[in-house]
Amino acid sequence: MIPYVDFSFNKRPFASKNPFEMHDEPLTIFIDRASFKGTPKKLKVLLMQASENLNIVSPKKEGSAHLEYMDRDDDVLGFTVTQLDSTSIGHHGIPSISQYDRLSKVPDFTRWATSGEIYRAFIAARTAEALGAILITQDKFLLEHKAIGIIGDAYPLTIDEGMALIGLVQRRRNNFEIVTRVGVPKYTYNYSRWLYFWYASRDLLPSGWRLVTGSAQVPDDYKCRDLSLTVIARLSSVLKCRDHIHEQLYLEQTNSSTEDAIFYLDYYMVSLVAAFDVLARVAHAIYQPSTRATVTWRGSAHGRSWLSALTTQDASLASLMQPTAFCRDVLDFVAILRNFIHAEGLQGATHTKNGKRAPTLLHVPEGEVTRIFDIIQRLGPTNWNIDRPRPNVMFLEIGNLVENITPLAAEALETIMKNIDVTRVPGYDPTKVQTRPPSKWATKDDLAMIRAFLGL
Numbered sequence: 001m002i003p004y005v006d007f008s009f010n011k012r013p014f015a016s017k018n019p020f021e022m023h024d025e026p027l028t029i030f031i032d033r034a035s036f037k038g039t040p041k042k043l044k045v046l047l048m049q050a051s052e053n054l055n056i057v058s059p060k061k062e063g064s065a066h067l068e069y070m071d072r073d074d075d076v077l078g079f080t081v082t083q084l085d086s087t088s089i090g091h092h093g094i095p096s097i098s099q100y101d102r103l104s105k106v107p108d109f110t111r112w113a114t115s116g117e118i119y120r121a122f123i124a125a126r127t128a129e130a131l132g133a134i135l136i137t138q139d140k141f142l143l144e145h146k147a148i149g150i151i152g153d154a155y156p157l158t159i160d161e162g163m164a165l166i167g168l169v170q171r172r173r174n175n176f177e178i179v180t181r182v183g184v185p186k187y188t189y190n191y192s193r194w195l196y197f198w199y200a201s202r203d204l205l206p207s208g209w210r211l212v213t214g215s216a217q218v219p220d221d222y223k224c225r226d227l228s229l230t231v232i233a234r235l236s237s238v239l240k241c242r243d244h245i246h247e248q249l250y251l252e253q254t255n256s257s258t259e260d261a262i263f264y265l266d267y268y269m270v271s272l273v274a275a276f277d278v279l280a281r282v283a284h285a286i287y288q289p290s291t292r293a294t295v296t297w298r299g300s301a302h303g304r305s306w307l308s309a310l311t312t313q314d315a316s317l318a319s320l321m322q323p324t325a326f327c328r329d330v331l332d333f334v335a336i337l338r339n340f341i342h343a344e345g346l347q348g349a350t351h352t353k354n355g356k357r358a359p360t361l362l363h364v365p366e367g368e369v370t371r372i373f374d375i376i377q378r379l380g381p382t383n384w385n386i387d388r389p390r391p392n393v394m395f396l397e398i399g400n401l402v403e404n405i406t407p408l409a410a411e412a413l414e415t416i417m418k419n420i421d422v423t424r425v426p427g428y429d430p431t432k433v434q435t436r437p438p439s440k441w442a443t444k445d446d447l448a449m450i451r452a453f454l455g456l
Contacts, residue, residue: 032137164455214422269338
């Protein structure tokens with residue numbers, strides 16, 4: 001999940017160095033190394049990415065810029081940061097260090113952790129703030145108490161959130177390089193924008209290999225095959241729109257940035273609904289149900305609808321798209337909001353929370369509040385940020401909405417793909433069906449890196 005970080009908060013020392021506004025500014029990451037047990041695989045991958053545009057600082061010498069604390073001088077804790085080439089050394093200090101010692105013993109805090117653990121956490125947070133860095137940690141106290149000013153100003157993130165944020169910054173700077181191994185030589189794969197998102201979409205939809213090669217046997221001059229490939233292409237477009245939406249949310253919030261976020265959200269919704277619609281056409285070509293009804297999943301399983309006709313051919317597949325079923329709920333959620341592109345349009349709203357700028361909101365159209373809320377409830381325990389001050393008024397955080405729906409939509413599309421029975425194709429030849437990537441494809445580790453930097 002791509003997290004929200006307020007780069008423009010005026011108390012931050014790098015408030016004017018928003019990497020989404022100033023592309024020549026490096027993104028600085030501070031690794032709270034003491035909170036990690038050993039070196040997890042994802043942390044190794046992250047440390048390998050250190051570069052001119054990505055300044056990774058760690059108290060441990062492990063290939064990144066090295067931070068070293070000095071002896072306490074009066075009430076200041078100083079530290080130095082030595083860059084990779086050892087030619088640049090920065091000197092920093094954390095003032096009024098005694099106050100953190102006193103605060104670490106306050107009962108309101110010590111019920112969550114020991115005073116020593118709290119003091120260490122405060123120092124890690126203040127170190128990140130002094131560096132103008134994003135704090136990546138596994139410290140439970142830091143991650144669960146972001147409302148405390150000392151901690152919140154450092155924006156502590158998990159390793160997964162940190163990699164997702166780094167990936168977003170790099171992609172928006174048109175940097176699709178991923179270091180796969182350090183040493184001599186250093187292995188770096190420089191993906192094109194298209195290939196990066198194509199690999200990701202293919203990995204999110206593994207059943208696409210079988211569906212594409214199976215539908216290629218439909219006797220229609222490969223039209224059905226091309227439709228199957230289009231589903232994957234539409235998901236790739238969704239992932240690109242997702243990046244654009246988050247970029248607008250990270251900029252200083254103005255009417256322009258809010259309008260652009262809604263613009264990309266509209267195309268995000270259009271592309272997702274299109275992926276489902278195209279899959280219905282693929283199913284129609286393979287099963288060939290006897291009906292002249294419009295080919296769409298959003299019908300009733302009864303009466304004269306296309307979904308009803310499909311039920312007679314494959315009841316199991318049709319059941320996935322019955323009203324209130326998971327796949328149908330995902331499609332309905334997106335389609336309901338997408339349809340407002342034909343009406344008054346979706347509306348964004350900016351607001352503040354606790355004196356700080358808060359994520360941009362989407363105003364759910366009044367007539368759809370109940371339906372959208374009911375779908376969210378059925379979709380399960382995903383962490384939705386919902387503001388519903390009145391029964392007919394509801395706001396959703398745009399970034400949070402996109403982060404919740406993207407993996408759910410990929411799961412729904414993959415489920416439908418997996419359940420389309422390509423053996424129903426006339427003259428089906430199993431020897432021509434491919435069920436896994438070809439030998440000349442990205443490795444599992446490479447795909448895992450792409451997914452990690454996408455936050456998926």
